[in-house]
Amino acid sequence: MVVVAEAASLVLLLSASTAQADTTTVLALAGSVTDVLNNVRNWIMGVLAGLATVFLSIGGVRYVMGGGDPGEIEKAKTAFKAAGIGYGLAALAPLVVTVLQGIVGA
Structure with missing residues (x-):
C-alpha cells in the first residue's frame, strides 16, 4: 500500500516538473465594469x-434546545433578528450595485 502511494507521488512530481506554464492564458476576464459589478x-x-x-x-436550535430558559430564548431571538437583517441586506444588494454603477458611471 505504501509502495503504491509512493509511486503515485513520484508520478505526480515528475509530471508537474515537466509541465510548462502557459503565460498567455487569462483566467479572469470581465467584458465590462457592469459584468464585474454584477x-x-x-x-x-x-x-x-x-x-x-x-x-x-x-x-x-437554540430556541428548541433552550428548554424555557429565558437567556437562551433571548439568544435565539437575537439570532433570528440577525438572520432577518442578513436576508434584508441580501435583498438590497442589487440596489447597492445600482448605486455603485451610478458612482462609477457604468
Missing part, C-alpha cells in the same frame, strides 16, 4: 444569504 452583487447576495441561513439555523 459578479460582485451575486457574490454578496450569496454570502449574506448563506450567513443568514446559518444564523436562522442557530436560532432555531
Whole structure:
C-alpha cells in the first residue's frame, strides 16, 4: 500500500516538473465594469444569504434546545433578528450595485 502511494507521488512530481506554464492564458476576464459589478452583487447576495441561513439555523436550535430558559430564548431571538437583517441586506444588494454603477458611471 505504501509502495503504491509512493509511486503515485513520484508520478505526480515528475509530471508537474515537466509541465510548462502557459503565460498567455487569462483566467479572469470581465467584458465590462457592469459584468464585474454584477459578479460582485451575486457574490454578496450569496454570502449574506448563506450567513443568514446559518444564523436562522442557530436560532432555531437554540430556541428548541433552550428548554424555557429565558437567556437562551433571548439568544435565539437575537439570532433570528440577525438572520432577518442578513436576508434584508441580501435583498438590497442589487440596489447597492445600482448605486455603485451610478458612482462609477457604468
